[in-house]
Amino acid sequence: MTTPWGELALARFPEDPRDRLRAWDASDEYLLRYLVDERIPLSGTVVVVGDRWGALVTALAEHGPVQITDSFLTQEATRANLARAAVAPGTVQLLTTQDPPPERVDVLLVRVPKSLALLEDQLLRLAPAVHPETVVVGTGMVKEIHTSTLKLFERILGPTRTSLAEKKARLIHCVPKPSAVRPASPWPHSYALPDGIGTVSGRTVVNHAGVFCAERLDVGTRFLLQHLPAVRGVGRIVDLGCGNGVVGTAVALADPTAEVLFVDESFQAVASAEATYKANGVPGHAEFRVGDGLAGVAAESVDLVLTNPPFHSHQATTDATAWRMFTGARRALRPGGELWVIGNRHLGYHVKLKRLFGNSQLVASDAKFVVLKAVKR
Template identity: 35%
Template sequence: MTPEAAYDAIHDRLSRWPDVETHDLVAADQSDRLILAEAGEIPGEVAIVGDRYGALALSILTAAPETRIRMHQDPITGERALANNAAELGIDLAGVTWHGLDASLAGGAGLVIGQLPRGLGALDEIAGVVADHADPAVRMVFGGRVKHMTPSMNDVLRVHFGDVRASRGVGKSRALHAASPVRGAGDPWPRRADHDGLALVAHGAAFAGTDLDVGTRFLLTFLDRIPSVAAAIDLGCGTGAISASYALANPEARVIATDRSAAAAASAEKTMAANGVEARVSVVRDDGLGSQPDGSADLVLLNPPFHSGNAVTDEIAPRLFADAARVLRPGGELWVVWNSHLRYRPQLERLVGETRQIGRNATFTVTASQRG
């Protein structure tokens, strides 16, 4: 059985759980099958980047169970979904190891496959790691849905590889091939920028990069009104702008900054160090607040995402509101900045408690909800 045939046999049984699941969000699509087809013969060891819920790895293991696979999945929910899907399918993961986006992932690799990331920064960092550490004869095969691809992706790959080409389109999907790596090309990651006394450090896949996104910027205009507490949490911390700002403004506070993204967590750690608050801010990679005990925080700060991968969804924020309600002590507060058209206030009232508006502009609303 080839990996493509294995994909055909298992794709209907793959789940996104514990990530958001709705009728229009899928665990696998034709781009996964195309990547496997374009990769050709799979060697005894392969590196995989961005396998969303395990479609690539589990297809390969179904076809060739002895294959050794080095994995990098940015969201922790992707790692857990792969493990859940493997258990459902009865696939042994003994030969699978998970790695950071570094030499341990790509070192000496002859084949690296994966899903194209959403951002060019993420692709640049991936391509740089592969080009710098993989075997000189490495083949890199990354694919995606055509609607999410741009010619700029080819340009990014050409910085790091001498040979770049695109496959023909199949099932509204396409693959990009890269070979002949150029070591040491491009600017190094992570990168840093300063914003009026706040330093932000970002890896390629971190939301907003080294920019201060507009929602966070609006929330921080109310920093002097946010309660000064002993134990605060920055939920979905991204590069750590909110947690670093809060820690700088509240020298007695201990802060937990948490995000499901490996790139975000690594970025936030470096942001804390760049601002001199690393001793008071603990960075955790987690699915929401899953590792935090009930009633353990006085304050939760949140700029919720509304994307799951490339899909726009309003299912993520309510989960985070409920998580915050569980973790807050009675009387503790959840401060949220949200796109006004999403009308989250009724959900905040229901899931957390009495909610008041702190501020509003043409795009965003900031609210504070008190745990009853």
């Protein structure tokens, strides 16, 4: 990435030489040019929210910025990119969306996330730290910035306007009004599950901002819940890409002797899964882990993996995440262990499972979804 301070070698995480997706985009470049062209003083506490792969904090490292992210993969990419740029450890402070934010913010740079709810949550959490002289600049691609995005900045922080577009990117300029009356945060949000979905019928689900389908049960997960395997006596079960944890909670309720591992790369998701599990008083044993799929889980230590893989990485459509989840599951499963997958019919997961496991069985299907099972031989 070419910046006003020189060129940076950046990569996504995990690094894959075949991956043609960049670790930055035009909105990152636009924001960095603006900071230099307008001579924005980068003094005091500089906070960067939503930095996709660490491009912004790596470029601004000399100013000791604070990065706030919901993504474990972003944190790992940032660490690698900072090391590649020879930035001393500790120069950039890495926080998650679950950590307390800084008490004072002098420069707030916001990479607009895909989730409006996550943006709302972060702006509400940061608003008490903003003062009248705080510089607030948002950035994103034109297709990511909507009227609702601008209204959110204005409602929480102060008067907001946008820049002209450059290379399909746009900036958001906001003048803070710390004395403004702000709404109370609606997050986390809870709701009761509908009937007809087994052990979790009528149970409570807790969702932190930014978690997939935070206000209702999505149809794919509902279909999987209606076709879960019999789990009594299975042993160690993984809810991989757990989201709000409803699937793992369902199997834990079905067999209180099961050991359930909830895994997601989103800090918000894992916090939601733990809150959902505890809200339902499940008597079994559970572990909650933020990480890159099953990396770090011992080989041949798992009996059953249940997953609904994402097929987007931010705005890009890709099967790379699903493939990593499947290969990780195969490594972690004991011989005879099973991987159960819910996915849209058109994604063709059965082809990947046959290639990896040597087998794939259709468990259930409807007009939109399939539930597939692969067994480790």
